[in-house]
Amino acid sequence: MTGSSVDTVRFVVRSIATTAVENEDYFGELDAVVGDGDFGFSLARGFEKVLEDIDDYPDDTASALLQAAAMTISSRVGGTSGPIWGTGFLRASLSLRDTDEIDLAAVVALLRAAAEGIQARGKAQLGDKTLLDALIPATDALAAADAEGEADSSALVARFAAATRESAEATSSLRAMRGRASYSGERSIGSPDAGAVALAVIAERLAEQWPQRPGAENPDAG
Amino acid sequence: MTGSSVDTVRFVVRSIATTAVENEDYFGELDAVVGDGDFGFSLARGFEKVLEDIDDYPDDTASALLQAAAMTISSRVGGTSGPIWGTGFLRASLSLRDTDEIDLAAVVALLRAAAEGIQARGKAQLGDKTLLDALIPATDALAAADAEGEADSSALVARFAAATRESAEATSSLRAMRGRASYSGERSIGSPDAGAVALAVIAERLAEQWPQRPGAENPDAG
Amino acid sequence: MKKFVDDPKDFVPQMLRGLALANPDTLRYVPEYNLIHRADAPSDDRVTVIQGSGSGHEPAHVMTVGPGMLTAACPGDVFAAPPVEYVYETIKRLASAKGVLLIVNNYTGDRMAFEMAQELGSAEGIEVRTLFVDDDVAVQDSLYTVGRRGVAGNFFVMKAVGAAAEAGADLDELVRIGEKVNAATRTMGLALTACTPPAKGSPLFELEADKIEFGVGIHGEPGRKRVEVGSATEMVTALVDAVAADLEVVQGDRLALMANGLGGTPISELYLAYGIAHELLTGRGAAIERSYVGEYCTSLDMAGLSVTIVRLDDEIAGLLAAPAEIAVRVF
Amino acid sequence: MKKFVDDPKDFVPQMLRGLALANPDTLRYVPEYNLIHRADAPSDDRVTVIQGSGSGHEPAHVMTVGPGMLTAACPGDVFAAPPVEYVYETIKRLASAKGVLLIVNNYTGDRMAFEMAQELGSAEGIEVRTLFVDDDVAVQDSLYTVGRRGVAGNFFVMKAVGAAAEAGADLDELVRIGEKVNAATRTMGLALTACTPPAKGSPLFELEADKIEFGVGIHGEPGRKRVEVGSATEMVTALVDAVAADLEVVQGDRLALMANGLGGTPISELYLAYGIAHELLTGRGAAIERSYVGEYCTSLDMAGLSVTIVRLDDEIAGLLAAPAEIAVRVF
Ligand SMILES: Nc1ncnc2c1ncn2[C@@H]1O[C@H](COP(=O)(O)OP(=O)(O)O)[C@@H](O)[C@H]1O
Ligand SMILES: Nc1ncnc2c1ncn2[C@@H]1O[C@H](COP(=O)(O)OP(=O)(O)O)[C@@H](O)[C@H]1O
Ligand SMILES: [Mg+2]
Ligand SMILES: [Mg+2]
Numbered sequence A, B: 001m002t003g004s005s006v007d008t009v010r011f012v013v014r015s016i017a018t019t020a021v022e023n024e025d026y027f028g029e030l031d032a033v034v035g036d037g038d039f040g041f042s043l044a045r046g047f048e049k050v051l052e053d054i055d056d057y058p059d060d061t062a063s064a065l066l067q068a069a070a071m072t073i074s075s076r077v078g079g080t081s082g083p084i085w086g087t088g089f090l091r092a093s094l095s096l097r098d099t100d101e102i103d104l105a106a107v108v109a110l111l112r113a114a115a116e117g118i119q120a121r122g123k124a125q126l127g128d129k130t131l132l133d134a135l136i137p138a139t140d141a142l143a144a145a146d147a148e149g150e151a152d153s154s155a156l157v158a159r160f161a162a163a164t165r166e167s168a169e170a171t172s173s174l175r176a177m178r179g180r181a182s183y184s185g186e187r188s189i190g191s192p193d194a195g196a197v198a199l200a201v202i203a204e205r206l207a208e209q210w211p212q213r214p215g216a217e218n219p220d221a222g
Numbered sequence C, D: 001m002k003k004f005v006d007d008p009k010d011f012v013p014q015m016l017r018g019l020a021l022a023n024p025d026t027l028r029y030v031p032e033y034n035l036i037h038r039a040d041a042p043s044d045d046r047v048t049v050i051q052g053s054g055s056g057h058e059p060a061h062v063m064t065v066g067p068g069m070l071t072a073a074c075p076g077d078v079f080a081a082p083p084v085e086y087v088y089e090t091i092k093r094l095a096s097a098k099g100v101l102l103i104v105n106n107y108t109g110d111r112m113a114f115e116m117a118q119e120l121g122s123a124e125g126i127e128v129r130t131l132f133v134d135d136d137v138a139v140q141d142s143l144y145t146v147g148r149r150g151v152a153g154n155f156f157v158m159k160a161v162g163a164a165a166e167a168g169a170d171l172d173e174l175v176r177i178g179e180k181v182n183a184a185t186r187t188m189g190l191a192l193t194a195c196t197p198p199a200k201g202s203p204l205f206e207l208e209a210d211k212i213e214f215g216v217g218i219h220g221e222p223g224r225k226r227v228e229v230g231s232a233t234e235m236v237t238a239l240v241d242a243v244a245a246d247l248e249v250v251q252g253d254r255l256a257l258m259a260n261g262l263g264g265t266p267i268s269e270l271y272l273a274y275g276i277a278h279e280l281l282t283g284r285g286a287a288i289e290r291s292y293v294g295e296y297c298t299s300l301d302m303a304g305l306s307v308t309i310v311r312l313d314d315e316i317a318g319l320l321a322a323p324a325e326i327a328v329r330v331f
């Protein structure tokens, strides 16, 4: 594995963590609509610890770095989000175990592994109105772009972000079948899922920061 | 004692009781400004029982009738108002014990007896911002009218009511030294005493109803 | 108004009926006089200990009736001292050969009702004594005022006197103990919100979103001053400073410390506040020997807190540690 | 926000510190893992009984640790299940030779955290079993949902299991008892106001002055429907009807009845509501053998009420009557 893969993964993890910390209140408000409002707080407590420790994470491989992040999340994030996000990061780490160079196929595989882990952990199906309803369609979009031959990383990240946003918004019409929101029954229809929207915000922010990634030809031009 | 004296006293007690019951909320709001808001509720619970029972009160003398009212008040009214109003009615009853015909002098004596009883019971001085600050000046005004030779009962009742209102409003500038309101210290200045204003409302209503008193020459003309 | 209330006039009787239904073995209820008393009272082995006051302070005092605490409680309506007749009937029905002790919070209405009832009771040959509780340092005491009021510190007087009465102490002894505990007890409270009496149906006063009432009593009346809301540490420090100054807490003092909720403040916040108060006092070199966190004396649904400190000696500490069984503490 | 809060991130730790300071002889506090445990635990004579959940439900569960109740509680932040690591550390530190029983309210986050911790503990050779509590009839159970949630009825499971554990029962026996009590227990709640989590600083949802949320849980989330506020009798009747229907209460049933306050409702109103519920059930020919009135499982400062009914037999009644000593019940 090249050093640049590790740097890129660190950049991505840092971007996710920063977005989670900066959106603590917003994510909490999303969860307050039909949930219990703790989602932003829970995520922020874990990811602020990630930001604190990330420079000390092992960085011989991207997999090791992701595993360290998964451990921080598991030990610091409570609620449903702790096991869900911890499992997602852990499965992402495992999927990179034997990967030397992180290409688009590896990224798609990583995202699928994370989604499968989350499904195994939380027993949610597509359509149950969880963050899976943003993660899985967005991963599909990335795979489709790959099939179409898109190779520009900026374009790929942008397409991923757009697909996340679109499918996150589409969760509005779903009725929650998992998590606290499910107790509100019919009333959960009409507002998007907090976890799905959080993924959209994270993906959009990543797309925005993508020009600043390590090794980008011209960080300022993007 | 003539039957008409008893009838007049019954009329007055009924008027006081009706006013107290009808103003339950207003009297409570007055007490809520710097007190604890229970004054209207406490008075109303006693006087609604007075209205219920008054037709069964002994009516051989006005004194006996007032004593029965005092008993109802003592057994039903809580808070500071129970002992204060109960004592006032009881002393009024006692002052009429040996009175055959209730003339203006007897009324003034009755009011002074009530005020003295209240002072003995509650240890309040004039100026402590209690109902005494309306009762005592209004009684003085009645005595002054007597000295001036005023003999028309309607005019006397009106003067009593006006003096009660004036001195009740004047309690605004006093600082409460007794009762719950006293704990608010300086903050009790600026609003009138609840008990004093209640007396004003009662006296005004009595003046208004005076033409309907039993034995009035022309109840409708006043 | 969003409360569990039917007709506001029935608020107190319905509450008392619920209390009696929930405690059929231990409590008796006499609806005519708002009277709640121990099922095993009166007993000629024990002085009868009675507390009355307005309602709205629950668990005080109707829910603190039981072995080791009160023999009986006769409450008035919300924030209104009971009518004289209720107190008098309570005395008559529960008089013991060892006498009757009335515990009265120092308010005009309560004093008058209990004094009149005591006169009536004494006239019938019942030996009746009265203890006044006045622990509230928010009130500036002076010759020309009604003096300090009785607030949450009342709990300690009831508890100590109740323990001694249970052990068979006589009236003189109970008065001595009660006066001693009262003299060693100080309280200061603040309100975050006004309370809503059922009969009024709206808050007793308006309080801005960023303001608190400092120095409140327990009848929902405003306090001594309206100030900016602060952090937990700031607010608790202001309370502890006021109480400790008045009680003249010094290094080496043995103390009991109470964080009392006024009705609407959750117990999580009370424990948080307790921790701050505890550390402030141990920081001054005092030893906290007994801790009390929860609702002891409330103002209906008012959000707020009072801090009570009791200076202990062996006698008071022993009486506070004695067992007791009351409705709100039993499961 | 008008609350006793310093930095919202420290809300839970500060509350736990206060709890530990108030109970120095009986409780131990391990700040790293939000862990509160009996000072005398672990003991190889007793199965270790652990409950965790989000905070904000106090006295559940950190204040119900003590002889005859929980061995330990490891709460998460407000309304958030504890991180897996906290549960795992709690299991490791308090494991007894007789094993560990986890009591878990049936929520996704709690289930996952406790299941993962159980796997980790079992992998180290610690015998760990789990009891799920799901007493809330407000949730329509179905194959396709997460099932009913655990709310205030949880108290009865803790109490019965705690009594049996104290008496030396083994893990199998505790699981049998816990499942039996859970199956005999049903709850329904309503909220008069929304609660304010410290980190949010404002109410979790907007509720009009004349509306209530019917069928709420204990996490401040909205309920199943928003309806007009009613009289105490109307609101309590709706709760009792729902619970009694689901439990199929019939003439001659022996019952325990709980009126649980959600945090902001004063105990006066709880007793009033209790009385109404009691008479509704005895009116149906049931016998109320045990009564519970107060705050057992709350949603921070939410004003509201839940009604829990437990169908009793001699075994359950005996376990509920066994003595216990916990922070909020001791004075
Ligand atoms: N079973 C599940 N599987 C996957 N994701 C879930 C599941 N349940 C809830 N979520 C996601 O978690 C989010 C809520 O997270 P959080 O607030 O931490 O959970 P809670 O407060 O319900 O324990 C939801 O918006 C949803 O996206
Ligand atoms: N010591 C006193 N003597 C006479 N009147 C008093 C005294 N204290 C209070 N009052 C009167 O009683 C009124 C309040 O009555 P009430 O609300 O029943 O008393 P509280 O709630 O303070 O027990 C006051 O407005 C005042 O007029
Ligand atoms: Mg949530
Ligand atoms: Mg008043």
Ligand SMILES: [Mg+2]
Binding pocket: B036, B038, B039, B079, B080, B180, C054, C078, C079, C080, C081, C109, C219
């Ligand atoms: Mg009053």
Ligand SMILES: [Mg+2]
Binding pocket: A036, A038, A039, A079, A080, A180, D054, D078, D079, D080, D081, D109, D219
């Ligand atoms: Mg949660």
